[in-house]
Amino acid sequence: MSGRIPPAFIDELLRRTDLVELIHARLPLKRVGSNYQALCPFHQEKSPSFSVTPDKQLYHCFGCGASGTAITFLMEYENLGFLEAIEELAQRVGLETPTGGTPAAQEQQPLYTVLEQAASYFQQWLQHHPQAAPATHYLQQRGLHESIIQEYRLGYVPPGWDNLKRVMVSSPTPTAAQSLVAAGLLIEKEVGGHSYDRFRERIIFPIRDLRGRVIGFGGRVMGDEKPKYLNSPETPLFHKGKELYGLYEARQAQRRLESILVVEGYMDVIALAQHGLRNCVATLGTATTSDHLERLFRLVREITFCFDGDHAGREAAWKALQTALPQMQDGRDIRFLFLPEGEDPDSFLRKQGRAALEQQLANAIPLSRFLFQRLEQACDPSTPEGQAKLAKSAQPLLARLPQGVYRELLQRQLTQQVGTVVTIPSGPPAPARPAPRPPLRPRQQATAEGRLTLLPQRAIRCLLQHPDAAHQPDLAEEWRNLEEPGITLLAQLLDLIRNHPGINTAGVLTLWGERDPHHATTLQALVTQELPLPPEALAAEFRDALQRMEERSHKLERDRILEEQIQKWGRERGKREPPHYQVGDEPPPIDER
Numbered sequence: 001m002s003g004r005i006p007p008a009f010i011d012e013l014l015r016r017t018d019l020v021e022l023i024h025a026r027l028p029l030k031r032v033g034s035n036y037q038a039l040c041p042f043h044q045e046k047s048p049s050f051s052v053t054p055d056k057q058l059y060h061c062f063g064c065g066a067s068g069t070a071i072t073f074l075m076e077y078e079n080l081g082f083l084e085a086i087e088e089l090a091q092r093v094g095l096e097t098p099t100g101g102t103p104a105a106q107e108q109q110p111l112y113t114v115l116e117q118a119a120s121y122f123q124q125w126l127q128h129h130p131q132a133a134p135a136t137h138y139l140q141q142r143g144l145h146e147s148i149i150q151e152y153r154l155g156y157v158p159p160g161w162d163n164l165k166r167v168m169v170s171s172p173t174p175t176a177a178q179s180l181v182a183a184g185l186l187i188e189k190e191v192g193g194h195s196y197d198r199f200r201e202r203i204i205f206p207i208r209d210l211r212g213r214v215i216g217f218g219g220r221v222m223g224d225e226k227p228k229y230l231n232s233p234e235t236p237l238f239h240k241g242k243e244l245y246g247l248y249e250a251r252q253a254q255r256r257l258e259s260i261l262v263v264e265g266y267m268d269v270i271a272l273a274q275h276g277l278r279n280c281v282a283t284l285g286t287a288t289t290s291d292h293l294e295r296l297f298r299l300v301r302e303i304t305f306c307f308d309g310d311h312a313g314r315e316a317a318w319k320a321l322q323t324a325l326p327q328m329q330d331g332r333d334i335r336f337l338f339l340p341e342g343e344d345p346d347s348f349l350r351k352q353g354r355a356a357l358e359q360q361l362a363n364a365i366p367l368s369r370f371l372f373q374r375l376e377q378a379c380d381p382s383t384p385e386g387q388a389k390l391a392k393s394a395q396p397l398l399a400r401l402p403q404g405v406y407r408e409l410l411q412r413q414l415t416q417q418v419g420t421v422v423t424i425p426s427g428p429p430a431p432a433r434p435a436p437r438p439p440l441r442p443r444q445q446a447t448a449e450g451r452l453t454l455l456p457q458r459a460i461r462c463l464l465q466h467p468d469a470a471h472q473p474d475l476a477e478e479w480r481n482l483e484e485p486g487i488t489l490l491a492q493l494l495d496l497i498r499n500h501p502g503i504n505t506a507g508v509l510t511l512w513g514e515r516d517p518h519h520a521t522t523l524q525a526l527v528t529q530e531l532p533l534p535p536e537a538l539a540a541e542f543r544d545a546l547q548r549m550e551e552r553s554h555k556l557e558r559d560r561i562l563e564e565q566i567q568k569w570g571r572e573r574g575k576r577e578p579p580h581y582q583v584g585d586e587p588p589p590i591d592e593r
């Protein structure tokens with residue numbers, strides 16, 4: 001960060017931004033009275049509880065509690081950082097960000113421009129170049145419609161060493177060859193500094209980030225030449241181990257993704273889209289990384305990996321499973337789909353059609369089953385020796401699961417299979433930011449009610465007295481789902497202060513008074529009950545309150561998931577052989593605070 005954004009600038013920015021317009025461009029809003037409504041983009045729902053109030057320039061979801069300003073909306077919806085969101089808004093309303101943007105952003109802008117121009121040339125060449133016939137023929141053969149070709153912005157580069165270099169370096173606004181090299185479009189020879197096109201005689205697949213900006217390309221040959229696929233090299237914008245092909249397009253097609261299918265090739269993603277399966281992404285010629293999984297689990301709770309059923313495919317799946325273990329927090333679901341040997345989704349679809357693929361998808365096996373199947377293959381669980389071997393090989397794998405119900409259930413399953421209790425060394429604590437989840441409704445609220453409602457109130461008082469407490473690093477965030485008095489107010493207050501770095505108590509009250517006169521009185525009242533503590537103690541107190549509320553929220557969710565799992569697995573019990581766990585087991589007693 002090259003400097004703080006002055007609060008006055010942020011106010012000006014929010015004042016000039018029309019939140020309704022900003023949101024409406026992304027999801028259709030419906031006018032209801034003086035407000036606007038939509039299906040919430042931050043949680044799954046059937047009837048709209050997401051509301052935008054133009055007077056206050058705030059949005060709020062009554063389902064999941066998401067709320068905030070244009071800045072928080074962009075941060076959440078477009079996965080932007082605070083400064084990025086500010087820059088985006090500033091650009092929209094024609095203001096210059098006081099710090100001139102982050103240094104990284106300044107360096108990156110020319111690369112985005114160059115990549116976008118290149119993508120346009122590639123698209124034009126696919127449509128109009130006299131040598132494009134083999135490419136259009138290839139795409140037609142694959143059964144792709146023009147609309148899909150347009151949507152994924154497919155392109156073509158004719159044969160030759162300098163098609164792109166020529167048009168871009170000698171255009172009316174010439175691009176320096178250096179930018180083209182930095183963007184990965186030209187390759188520079190080590191001797192002599194001569195450069196030439198990286199992509200030649202290939203079908204081009206632009207790779208876009210979550211905001212739709214082109215950050216790199218994949219190129220595929222039309223015949224049997226090698227290499228079949230060629231990707232952009234690592235650049236400041238493009239990191240193979242993090243990006244997923246098709247994620248932007250999947251989100252565009254379906255804002256509230258429920259699950260994601262991960263396949264291996266670009267053509268698979270496009271073939272699946274052509275058949276109406278719009279939730280598919282591909283890794284970029286690399287194995288699945290934990291960065292990939294993290295990114296996907298921010299959007300959905302259910303991921304299915306699709307692999308060829310041959311030996312290589314099974315090995316790749318086993319690798320993906322091991323990468324996924326540490327991220328298997330409660331409520332997340334990973335499944336594996338193995339296609340018949342030698343098939344990829346593209347070829348499978350062309351031979352057997354969508355219904356057959358959907359049948360396969362429905363039969364994808366859960367991570368736990370794949371895990372135990374694989375381990376059992378390597379030993380004979382009907383003998384004590386085999387059971388000991390099974391326990392030994394399972395232990396280190398289960399140890400990689402985060403603490404939680406899922407881990408307990410798998411441990412129980414292992415215990416059942418080897419007939420004796422197997423202890424698992426403790427694994428990593430559950431990471432701080434799990435996937436979006438439905439709101440929590442406390443089931444056993446009565447006994448703890450009195451104490452709990454004090455926590456949000458105490459947090460609010462600390463925050464009002466010492467607004468800077470909001471900027472501490474690594475504050476707990478997962479208390480927002482709690483449905484308890486004061487939570488919404490606290491969340492809004494915290495977001496407000498975070499959007500106005502440097503604001504003081506008076507500033508908070510003024511801003512709040514303008515936006516929410518009703519709660520302003522409550523806040524005023526709380527300010528007068530000053531806590532006799534120095535700022536450091538207020539900050540610590542605030543942190544502690546959030547932490548305790550988060551723990552409460554986690555516990556409620558654990559209870560809910562355990563209940564769900566036991567019911568669901570109970571229903572499936574009859575289908576399986578033999579049951580690996582005791583369905584009648586009671587969930588562990590709830591430890592009320």
Ligand SMILES: [Zn+2]
Pocket residue numbers: 040041042043050061062063064065066
């Ligand atoms: Zn919501």
